[in-house]
Amino acid sequence: MDKSLEKRLHNILNEILPLRNTADEVFIFPHVGADGDALGSGLSLAAALNTLNIKALVLADEEPISSLEFLPRQDLLRVFAPDELEHYIKRINIAIAVDCHQSERMEMRGELFERAPIKIIMDHHVHDGDLGELALMNTEASSTSELVFDFIEALERETGEELFNQDLATLIVTGLVTDTGRFSFPTTTARAFEQMACLKHFKPDTTRIYYELYERITLPQALVRGEVLSRIKCSSEQGVIVSSVSREILRKAGAVDGDLETLPSEMRMVEGVKVAFLLRETAVPGEVRVNIRSNDCFDSAAFALRYNGGGHVRAAGMTLYNTSLEAAEELILSEAAKTLEQCPDKVSGEKSDN
Numbered sequence: 001m002d003k004s005l006e007k008r009l010h011n012i013l014n015e016i017l018p019l020r021n022t023a024d025e026v027f028i029f030p031h032v033g034a035d036g037d038a039l040g041s042g043l044s045l046a047a048a049l050n051t052l053n054i055k056a057l058v059l060a061d062e063e064p065i066s067s068l069e070f071l072p073r074q075d076l077l078r079v080f081a082p083d084e085l086e087h088y089i090k091r092i093n094i095a096i097a098v099d100c101h102q103s104e105r106m107e108m109r110g111e112l113f114e115r116a117p118i119k120i121i122m123d124h125h126v127h128d129g130d131l132g133e134l135a136l137m138n139t140e141a142s143s144t145s146e147l148v149f150d151f152i153e154a155l156e157r158e159t160g161e162e163l164f165n166q167d168l169a170t171l172i173v174t175g176l177v178t179d180t181g182r183f184s185f186p187t188t189t190a191r192a193f194e195q196m197a198c199l200k201h202f203k204p205d206t207t208r209i210y211y212e213l214y215e216r217i218t219l220p221q222a223l224v225r226g227e228v229l230s231r232i233k234c235s236s237e238q239g240v241i242v243s244s245v246s247r248e249i250l251r252k253a254g255a256v257d258g259d260l261e262t263l264p265s266e267m268r269m270v271e272g273v274k275v276a277f278l279l280r281e282t283a284v285p286g287e288v289r290v291n292i293r294s295n296d297c298f299d300s301a302a303f304a305l306r307y308n309g310g311g312h313v314r315a316a317g318m319t320l321y322n323t324s325l326e327a328a329e330e331l332i333l334s335e336a337a338k339t340l341e342q343c344p345d346k347v348s349g350e351k352s353d354n
């Protein structure tokens with residue numbers, strides 16, 4: 001860790017450690033739509049502070065998404081309701097932002113964060129300017145969990161207490177695995193691997209973590225996936241792949257729209273495919289929602305924009321009106337194939353759409 005980070009880490013220790021054995025309270029703010037890194041870092045930090053007899057809770061905008069329901073120490077998680085603002089303002093002594101550094105990323109809790117007497121930041125996202133002496137910001141870190149690991153290690157050194165245990169290991173491993181794309185992204189640091197080696201000592205159940213994060217699906221999800229994959233159509237060059245789902249298919253599978261979320265990416269995995277489209281009827285007659293995922297040679301956002309949609313280079317969406325699934329499929333297949341013909345070899349942008 002470089003000198004200025006080391007100094008900031010100590011500034012933060014000096015704010016937090018005097019709270020030991022007092023009634024003062026720390027609230028930890030993950031970003032809205034908390035992912036494995038935001039919740040993993042937040043809950044592990046809260047757990048470590050509580051072991052030191054510092055009152056700390058994670059305050060989130062919503063319940064954890066289903067793939068994160070398995071996370072331990074959710075006894076330290078509270079879901080914020082707007083009418084509780086005054087209640088929390090009276091209680092809060094220190095606010096810690098994790099995996100974000102702006103109150104805009106905290107939605108309903110933004111005002112509470114802004115009004116906290118002391119604000120601390122632990123984050124690895126790119127930021128403008130200096131965020132102050134209490135900001136543990138490191139854009140080189142592959143996750144916030146990586147920063148929180150170092151912070152908890154410093155807490156151990158400073159207090160002589162043992163803080164790491166199996167729960168903390170599970171939480172931090174979840175954060176590391178999430179933000180490194182299972183240790184595949186080029187941003188993965190050597191430090192992340194070192195921390196994994198260290199956490200292994202506390203026996204996190206990595207099989208369970210991977211199952212919960214990447215494998216577990218419900219029966220309706222499996223059924224609807226089968227329907228989607230069996231309905232795949234390809235352009236003649238196989239660069240464009242399309243599938244569609246009617247309300248009837250969803251109903252028979254017992255699935256909801258959210259159950260389709262990972263399928264466009266799965267379709268994109270097919271060898272030779274440049275762009276995948278998943279079409280689905282919405283509840284409104286004649287309306288077809290289109291989700292797009294592309295590889296290196298197709299600008300999804302530009303394509304979606306032609307139909308008043310939007311998104312990113314590799315992940316976008318749009319809605320078609322006054323059409324049928326069949327007509328929409330035909331249109332998309334031919335238009336996308338045409339677009340692909342005019343494509344340069346590559347478009348810029350990250351491969352990941354996370």
Ligand SMILES: [Mn+2]
Pocket residue numbers: 037038099124142143144179
């Ligand atoms: Mn992160």
